[in-house]
Amino acid sequence: MSRQGALAHLRIIEMAGLGPCPLAGQLLADLGAEVIVIDRASGRPDPADVNRRNKLSVALNLKSDAGREAALRLIASADALIEGFRPGVMERLGLGPEACMARNPGLVFGRMTGWGQTGPLAPRAGHDLNYMAITGSLAAIGPADGPPLPPLNLVADYGGGSMFLIFGVLAALLERGVSGKGQVVDAAIVDGVPAMMGVFHWMFHTGDWTTQRQNxxxxxxxxxxxxxxTADGKxxxxxxxxxxxxxxxxxxxxxxxxxxxxxxxxxxxxxxxxxxxxxxxxxxxxxxxxxxxxxxxxxxxVLTLNELEAHPHNAARGIYVRQNGVMQAAPAPRFDRTPSGPLRPPQAAGANSADVLRLAGFADEDIAAMQADGTIC
CATH class of the missing domain: 3.30.1540.10 (formyl-coa transferase, domain 3)
Known part of the structure; x- marks a missing residue:
């Protein structure tokens, strides 16, 4: 499949998950990267699941030897892999950094977690709100006379998570151009959010910021x-x-x-x-x-979601587009020489299994056998 954009030369494997990792994969795919999602099972298409746009999907039974081998063959042809599981999950699947980089020494292995790969909380469950809580950012948001308010999940999941995963993976890919070697990127939300808090640490140090909200x-x-x-309740x-x-x-x-x-x-x-x-x-x-x-x-x-498209500035820049009736943000940022190509709609989990496996060198008869024995699920 021909691709267009600044990252069209990259192939990235994304392990299916929720939150920061799918957004990171979508943004990379929007800029032209060939992003292949390894799903656990086939499913139905959802045109509103915009985090799956511009991607391909293969559904593999990773608990089987054949499924793991298929995944490793795909990973062997990739520039980077991104995953958002708890520490140890990929290793238990037989797809940890050691196994993957034995097949592909130049692989950049991006690991997205909330607590990080190390530390006492690393194996524990958590969500955006919890990660914000220990970074000082949550305590600063909300009314003076009540508890802190969650700022959606933009600050931790997507700011400290997705953006730092992308930053780390692309930095490691640039470094690979010098060393020829891949590496593991430990992208932890509890590392990323503090990195965004620098100006507040500065103001707190100088006495220009207090710990009292709305102060x-x-x-x-x-x-x-x-x-x-305003008078109309807006x-x-x-x-x-x-x-x-x-x-x-x-x-x-x-x-x-x-x-x-x-x-x-x-x-x-x-x-x-x-x-x-x-x-x-x-x-x-x-x-x-x-x-x-x-x-x-x-x-x-202050616009609501149903008002965004009509705003003159949003309309003039084409910030929002519609595909199959679903409003979504256009690819960002914009490039003058290598612009992003047209949006490809979200694919159902497993929709491209055969095509993706052909990219890894599997013959049609092998793919048919994998479909028959449940390796492709």
């Missing part, structure tokens, strides 16, 4: 960096940190303006936040957006 500039404490409810986001942008916000909205040194004075924040909230409740969200049209006041509407 800091970026956590909803500042009147000039938070969301406000909301706008307000974020003019710079004094000149803050002055424009106040002028256009008719808000009390304070000079820069008073803008950052926390003693003023409760009073200004309350006063600003009263003003913003006087008009609807769309009325406010008309007022701020073309300005640098750093105001944007």
């Amino acid at each position: 800091n500039m970026l956590d909803g404490g500042a009147p000039y960096y938070r969301c406000y409810e 909301a706008i986001s307000v974020g003019p940190i710079e004094p000149q942008f803050f002055a424009e916000l106040c002028e256009k909205a008719g808000l009390e303006h304070v000079p820069p040194h008073e803008q950052v004075n926390k003693a003023n924040w409760p009073r200004l936040s309350s006063a600003y909230a009263d003003v913003f409740r006087r008009r609807t969200r769309d009325e406010w957006m008309e007022i701020f049209e073309g300005s640098d006041a750093c105001v944007a509407p």
